Amino acid sequence: MDQAIIIEKGIVIVAVFAITMLMAMYATLAERKIAAWLQDRIGPNRAGFGGILQPLADGLKLFSKEEFMPDTPNKFLFLVGPAISMSMALMTSAVIPWGDKLIVGGREVILQATDINAALLYVFAVLSVGVYGIMIGGWASNNKYSLMSAMRAASQMISYEVAMGLSVIALIMMSGTLSLKEIALQQQGMNWNVFYQPLGFIIFLVCSFAETNRTPFDLAECEAELIGGYHTEYSSMRMGFYLFAEYASMFISSAILAVLYFGAYNYPGMEWMAQNVGVNVANGIGIGVLFLKIFFFIFFYMWVRWTIPRFRYDQLMHLGWKILIPLAIVNIIITGVVILLFQ
Amino acid sequence: MGEIIFYFLAAITLGTAFLTVLSRNPIHSAIYLVICFFSIAGHYLLLNAQFLAIVHIIVYSGAIMILMLFTIMLMNLHANLEKYKPTMINLGATVGFCLLGLILISGLMHTKPVVESYYYGGEDFQSINVLGQVLMNDYVVPFEFVSVLLLVAMIGAVLISKKDTVKKDTIKKA
Numbered sequence: 001m002d003q004a005i006i007i008e009k010g011i012v013i014v015a016v017f018a019i020t021m022l023m024a025m026y027a028t029l030a031e032r033k034i035a036a037w038l039q040d041r042i043g044p045n046r047a048g049f050g051g052i053l054q055p056l057a058d059g060l061k062l063f064s065k066e067e068f069m070p071d072t073p074n075k076f077l078f079l080v081g082p083a084i085s086m087s088m089a090l091m092t093s094a095v096i097p098w099g100d101k102l103i104v105g106g107r108e109v110i111l112q113a114t115d116i117n118a119a120l121l122y123v124f125a126v127l128s129v130g131v132y133g134i135m136i137g138g139w140a141s142n143n144k145y146s147l148m149s150a151m152r153a154a155s156q157m158i159s160y161e162v163a164m165g166l167s168v169i170a171l172i173m174m175s176g177t178l179s180l181k182e183i184a185l186q187q188q189g190m191n192w193n194v195f196y197q198p199l200g201f202i203i204f205l206v207c208s209f210a211e212t213n214r215t216p217f218d219l220a221e222c223e224a225e226l227i228g229g230y231h232t233e234y235s236s237m238r239m240g241f242y243l244f245a246e247y248a249s250m251f252i253s254s255a256i257l258a259v260l261y262f263g264a265y266n267y268p269g270m271e272w273m274a275q276n277v278g279v280n281v282a283n284g285i286g287i288g289v290l291f292l293k294i295f296f297f298i299f300f301y302m303w304v305r306w307t308i309p310r311f312r313y314d315q316l317m318h319l320g321w322k323i324l325i326p327l328a329i330v331n332i333i334i335t336g337v338v339i340l341l342f343q
Numbered sequence: 344m345g346e347i348i349f350y351f352l353a354a355i356t357l358g359t360a361f362l363t364v365l366s367r368n369p370i371h372s373a374i375y376l377v378i379c380f381f382s383i384a385g386h387y388l389l390l391n392a393q394f395l396a397i398v399h400i401i402v403y404s405g406a407i408m409i410l411m412l413f414t415i416m417l418m419n420l421h422a423n424l425e426k427y428k429p430t431m432i433n434l435g436a437t438v439g440f441c442l443l444g445l446i447l448i449s450g451l452m453h454t455k456p457v458v459e460s461y462y463y464g465g466e467d468f469q470s471i472n473v474l475g476q477v478l479m480n481d482y483v484v485p486f487e488f489v490s491v492l493l494l495v496a497m498i499g500a501v502l503i504s505k506k507d508t509v510k511k512d513t514i515k516k517a
Contacts, residue, residue: 077374116393117393117394117470117471118393118394118397118471121394121397121398121401122397124401124405125397125400125401125404125405127405128400128401128404128405128406128409129400129404129405131405131409132377132409135409135412135413135416136374139370139412139416147416150416151413151416151417154409154412154413155413158406158409158410161405161406178471
């Protein structure tokens with residue numbers, strides 16, 4: 001019995017890992033294609049049919065490029081930076097419920113790597129640790145621009161984590177649990193949290209842009225001021241890891257947005273499907289629905305990137321501390337009052 | 344299995360703690376301290392306290408140490424700029440640490456029976472629900488005092504950083 005669980009979880013973990021890597025890979029292609037579409041260009045279309053092999057070609061290019069090491073006294077930390085970024089971006093996927101359950105050979109397979117009691121806090125813990133990759137890499141580069149970028153990234157992430165945590169508190173008050181699995185189960189049918197927590201959702205969305213270092217909050221890699229940002233001194237696959245980590249964390253944060261606010265794998269008529277057609281079919285469609293929602297958010301990230309220009313640094317801090325945090329606190333108070341009134 | 348992991352984690356905790364104190368470069372010290380905090384979170388996980396482990400990582404590794412690294416990087420400290428520390432300060436630090444250790448041990452001796460009562464009551468004393476109920480029912484006054492303390496510290500920090508601008512304004516008005 002124990003061995004069966006280990007094998008089952010092992011398969012789920014490997015599958016989640018592979019899917020995240022694949023998604024991050026193709027998110028790079030999607031970004032270029034969507035950018036091209038928004039700017040009325042064609043985009044990469046040479047490698048494979050319609051450019052479908054472009055990410056592989058990019059990866060091959062990055063792997064085969066020369067590894068350049070700057071003159072830094074901290075060689076080890078310089079090497080560790082991208083590794084931390086990448087592993088932290090991938091670790092969050094462990095607690096996301098990708099589907100309810102599948103029945104394989106009479107066994108219920110739960111489509112989640114681990115269902116810990118404090119899954120939501122785990123996500124925040126991993127997010128907050130992810131800054132170390134940028135900070136250590138930026139500092140060890142021994143370059144003032146990299147260091148400035150690392151400082152910016154750190155202060156931005158710390159500031160927006162506060163608002164993000166506060167916006168989620170309202171959701172936790174409503175659902176009464178920190179387990180992502182239960183939060184997903186509570187949103188059956190069209191009972192999505194976004195309808196009950198619209199303000200919280202908007203705050204969370206803005207903060208997740210800041211947490212993944214995406215435009216309009218990509219001050220850490222602001223080319224006009226900082227050359228390339230924290231990865232100025234990096235070359236070859238190490239830089240590839242930083243870029244890849246950004247896409248992986250974009251995929252994961254889209255998944256978290258979908259699970260927390262957009263009903264996870266739930267869709268209207270899921271119960272009817274489970275009763276009449278079969279549990280596996282209903283949950284298979286559920287996984288597809290979750291991925292559709294994730295794709296929508298990834299598209300949204302890219303859409304915003306090519307629509308809204310970058311903020312100035314003081315505007316970013318102003319938005320974080322003076323607008324989003326008070327709004328999140330107001331949201332908590334409103335949620336508390338409404339819960340008390342309707343209990 | 345659990346014992347092997349415990350000794351492994353304990354070795355990491357003690358090793359990195361010593362390296363924190365001994366390394367010359369302040370950034371290396373800070374990074375060793377981060378690793379030390381992670382291994383302590385691992386100890387919490389061995390005790391099956393998931394919530395405590397995760398909150399430990401969020402607060403210590405995720406917030407405090409990042410701010411610490413931030414300040415060290417901004418101040419650009421170097422090993423050769425480090426001031427010579429007189430013996431009296433070293434002695435004072437050691438005595439202070441021993442006193443703190445005594446307080447912690449006495450605190451632990453008093454908490455043990457409480458945990459055991461939960462343990463025999465069959466309640467899941469690691470869950471967030473039980474923790475919240477205990478905090479809000481039995482320890483609500485100290486809990487509120489802690490939050491007031493934090494608020495005071497925050498207001499104090501704001502005051503210190505605002506001091507210069509207030510002075511300039513008064514000079515201008517005068």
